Amino acid sequence: MDKLRRLYLKSAGAAGVLLAAAGAGLLKPGEVFAAAWNKLAFSSNNVNDAMKNANYGGAVESKDIILKVPDIAENGAIVPVEATSNIPGTTSMAFFVEKNQYPLVADFELPSGTEPYISTRIKMSQTSNVRVAVRAGGKTYMQSKEVKVTIGGCGG
Amino acid sequence: MPAKKSHLVLPVFLLGTLIVLSACATRPEPGKTKMAPLELEKPAFASPWVRYKGWPSEMWSDYSTVAAVVPSIPAEPIKIEGPITGDPKKGEKLAYDRSRGGSCIACHIMGKPVPPLPGNAGPDLSDYASWGRSDEFILNYIYDHRKIKPDSIMQPWGAHKLFSVDEIKDIVAFLKTQKSPAEFKDNLENPKTRPIPVETRDNFDPFLNEAMAAVDKGKELFGKEGASKKSCASCHTNPEQTFRTWAASMPRHESRLNKVIGVEEFVTRHARATTGDDYLLQSGGNLALSIYLRYLSNGQPINVDTTSAEHKQAIKRGTELLGRKIGQLHMACVDCHTTERGANKWVRGQWLGEFRGQIDHFPTFRTSRSEIWDITKRFQWCNVSVRANELQPGAPGYGDLELTITALNNGMKLSVPGIRH
Amino acid sequence: MAEEMKMRATLQGDVTDVKVLMNHVMETGLRKDPKTEKFIPAHFIDHVVATLNGKTVLDAQWGIAVAKNPFINFRIKGAKAGDKIAISAADNLGTQYSGETIVAAK
DSSP: OHHHHHHHHHSTTHHHHHHHHHHTTSSOGGGOOSSOOOHHHHTOSSHHHHHHHTTOTTOEEOTTEEEEOOSEESOTTSEEEEEEEOSTTEEEEEEEETTSSSOEEEEEEOOTTEEEEEEEEEOOSSSEEEEEEEEETTEEEEEEEEEEEOOOSSOO | OHHHHHHHHHHHHHHHHHHHHHHHHHOOOTTTSSOOOOOOSSOSSOSSOOOOTTSOOOOOTTSOOSSOOOOOOOOOOOOOOSOOOOOHHHHHHHHHOGGGTSOGGGTOOOSSSOOSSOOOSSOOOTTGGGGOOOHHHHHHHHHOGGGTOTTOOOOOTTTTTSSOHHHHHHHHHHHTTOOSOOOOSSTTTSTTTSOOOOOOSOTTOTTTOTTHHHHHHHHHHHTSOOTTSOOHHHHOSOHHHHTSSGGGGOSEEETTTTEEEOHHHHHHHHHHHTTOOOOOTTSHHHHHHHHHHHHHTTTSBOOOOOOSHHHHHHHHHHHHHHTOOBTTTTBOHHHHHSTTTTTTSEETTEEOOOSTTSSTTOSEEETTTTEEEOHHHHHHHHHHHTTOOOOOTTOHHHHHHHHHHHHHTTTSBOOOSEEEO | OTTTEEEEEEEETTEEEEEEEEOOOOBOSOOBOTTTOOBOOOBOEEEEEEEETTEEEEEEEEOTTBOSSOEEEEEEESOOTTOEEEEEEEETTSOEEEEEEEOEEO
16 A cells, blocks of 8 residues: 555646545545655756745745854754744745755645744755745745855865 | 683683672672673674774875884975976865865965865965965975974875875965965854854754664663673662763773773673673664763763872873874874864864863764764774774773873763764 | 654644654765765655644655754644644655654643
């Protein structure tokens, strides 16, 4: 059944199939992933393309998004990022690293009742701006901040 | 000889059992018991020792290690006629090359523009062309500074074969282009104004510090029966009480092994002699138990003995080792970790701390490696970073170093497991 | 299953703070094995769903740049002490992971 479910997830038009599967009792409601993985957005190499493909195109900068990241990350393998959106009606939040080969890091759908807040840890290949994008009331907003990734002294 | 030895197995086994039983009967408190049972014959590490997967595999057998001195004679100055005509572009590339021992940027500000996050363990060379140094002086200072300024923490780049004379000539040509003070994009880029990193993370938060899982694992192993059908808990029935200060008094000299051992090797040898488990140094089980035992002593001031004759001798040896130049980079612990030399400065984007402050959190989770490292592995990494062959875990030199550095941390409170980059 | 996920849900006022730590390599597919010089295949969690008593409260898609042993912290309203919060995750190779915890009052 697990393999079956993955097949549904990866196939186009997964939602309908999933609903059918859920209806047939194959899936517990909580295990249904709402949408197929957004391959287009996750494989975009340019941050603006990634934002557009993740449906955050045209996001305007907003001071109502608070992005907390370190000024200097001791290493790029594990960079803490935390974002809070004070924009009413925030329904999703996504993180991007401009200079990563694939800038889109993660996209979180936040149903009503879930606070517009996410804290996680991400990988950065080099010093770069980190962006958080938010969707609220059908519009998109963003905030960004540079994180310098430390270069070790000892080298190879 | 092997045949004779096999006859000894049974009595030794019986004796071992007796020691276990009697040790349990008297319920010894570590530190107060004169002779905790220890297995004394076998190596405590996976033998033969092989360097960790993913580490540089290069061997640097022509250079000193913590275990052995290989003499390195300062080179006689090279005489040159007239000005040096190197290629400044090539020189710039060489100066930035991180594969040759860290690059000049690790310690010096140079370049237009300055590469990201330069260090300042050495002088700012952004206007070096105006210092009035002759080409011959610059060449020789880079090739081998020791006849010019013996106490510098500089590396003998030429004499230790990191750069050829021709390559150094290119670097000299590049340095001669350095004519004006560096300009920085922001205060983070400038090592003089870059804020000193302060570790504020709660190292006991299991969602932050993955090594906290080792505390649980260690506690579980403590109660697990080994081959002898005994667990640590069979004898140590109240570990929270028994081990409240023990780890803070480690490492210590062990006369039966004639060396200083830390919590880790004690765990290996004591478990072999009691529960029958074989927690080799650097194994997950050894780390977990060692972390658990230190965790029980958290908050206690580090308090290693500095007065016994054995410890005085070990600290004397350890102090000598702290000052020993090792590896192809020809660096000593004191070069980076004493304020008279490199400490409280930057190597590239990394802050060099003093010896005091380097012990209380070990074993520690290293976020850059996603691994828990004990102090031995930290020593080994420092060795390999200066291009010196590391020693095997449990090497006497590491015991002396651990005791010496721990003594410099006496009074600081234990806080294990730590979390660092 | 027990070691796949570490979870904690703490009720503070009317907001429940949920922390999740997953055990996963999060291999990017961009790293070369130093010995073989070949790329290590990508292996990463790409879907994460959180539910409160069966109702979805977080639905996430991840790429390769979420850090190894992923951590997420999110906050939900309307949960009570004793409610069940569950996580379902799946990686790009089809392996599924799950975990659950009970909301605890602070």
